[in-house]
Amino acid sequence: MNIASLEDDVDQAELIRHILAEAGHECTSFATGKALLDVLRKRQPFDLMLIDWEIPDITGIEVVRWVRTHVGYDLPLMFVTSRTLEKDLVAGLQAGADDYVTKPIRIGELIARVDALLRRRAVEAIKEQSAIQVGRYTFDETNYTARLDDENIVLAPKEFELAMLFFRNPGRLFSRDVLSAAVWNREIPATSRTLDTHLSNIRQKLRLRPENGVRLASSYALGYRLEIISEADDGNA
DSSP states (O other): OEEEEEOOOHHHHHHHHHHHHHTTOEEEEESSHHHHHHHHHHOOOOSEEEEOSBOSSSBHHHHHHHHHHHTOSSSOEEEEESOOOHHHHHHHHHHTOOEEEESSOOHHHHHHHHHHHHHHHHHHHHTTOOEEEETTEEEETTTTEEEETTEEEOOOHHHHHHHHHHHHSTTOOBOHHHHHHHHHSSOOOTTOOHHHHHHHHHHHHTTOOGGGTEEEEEETTTEEEEEEOOHHHHHHO
C-alpha cells in the first residue's frame, strides 16, 4: 500500500517511513501541507494518509478538512500527534480523521491501526458492487432486496449489509473487528450482543443451511465465514 506521511520533523518522518517499510508498505513523506496538497490536486495516489497536527505552513486539521472537501471520505486519514488532550483528539475526529496515534510512536500500535484502516477500506471497496447472485440467493443493494429462489426475504438494513459482505466473499474468514468496522464503522465490544444478534438473524431469516447450499461457520476466536456447500458435501454431512 502507498501511504502518505505529513511530518516536518526529519527524524520522526524517517521513523515512520522505516516502520511502514518494514510492514511492507510504501511511504511518501511530506514536510509541508502545501507539498502534500499539491500532489493531491493533481491526482490521488495514496491508500492512506498519516498527518502530523502541527506543521510549518498549515495545521493538520486544515489538511484533513481540505481532503474531506476535495477528495472525499474514501481516503483513510489518521493523525500522528503529540497532542493528548481529549478536546484536541475529539476536534481532530470531528474534522474528518478516522483515527489517531499519539507520540512517542509505538511501533506495534502504529502498524495495527494502519492495518485496521486499510482493512476497512478494502471491505468498503468490496461493498461497492450493487448486485450479486450466489447459488440460490440473489441480493440487490440498489433496492435493498434479498431472495432465496423466488422468495423475498425482509432484512433490516444492518442485516442486509452483513449478509452482502458474506455473500460477496464466500469462503473468506472475517474477524469480529472487521465485521464491526465494515457494517457499523466502529469497534463493537466483545461484551456486546449486537453483532451476535445480527448474525443469528441473518442465519435464521436467510436459512443459511446446507440444504440451501450454504453454511455460516463460526469460530469465536477467529471469526465467521460463509461456506458454499456442494451436493457431495451435503450428502456426506
